[in-house]
Amino acid sequence: MKQNLRDAVEDGNNLIDFMDSTGYIRLESGTSAKSTDLYKAYERWCRDNLEKALSQKSFIQFLQQNEGKYGIAYSKHVLGDQRGFHGIFVQVNVDF
Numbered sequence: 001m002k003q004n005l006r007d008a009v010e011d012g013n014n015l016i017d018f019m020d021s022t023g024y025i026r027l028e029s030g031t032s033a034k035s036t037d038l039y040k041a042y043e044r045w046c047r048d049n050l051e052k053a054l055s056q057k058s059f060i061q062f063l064q065q066n067e068g069k070y071g072i073a074y075s076k077h078v079l080g081d082q083r084g085f086h087g088i089f090v091q092v093n094v095d096f
Contacts, residue, residue, distance in 0.1 A: 014051045015062045018042050019070060024092045027070055031089035032078045035060055038085065040094035 018024065024041045025033070039056050046053040054062075063085060064074050071087050078084030 018045045026089045026091055028089055029087055032086045033088050033090045034078055034082045034084040037090045037094045041090045041092050044092055
């Protein structure tokens with residue numbers, strides 16, 4: 001029953017699939033990424049996988065709520081004075 005619930009939640013939230021994907025982001029200590037670049041990578045993943053992107057606000061809230069699960073940490077000072085996350089790296093070109 002717990003697995004069915006987990007599967008239903010995952011089916012309704014493509015952010016879980018994005019975070020588990022390869023080639024778009026990499027979870028790694030000592031790295032950082034701006035929130036805008038992470039969202040662009042997510043949008044690219046959605047386009048490539050024929051998924052509908054959630055809003056930027058929902059995307060950031062999901063990451064903040066799951067910091068412990070993914071080993072990331074929100075900060076207002078990533079790569080200067082930009083907002084983003086430590087512990088995650090954008091692998092895909094987001095300048096499209």
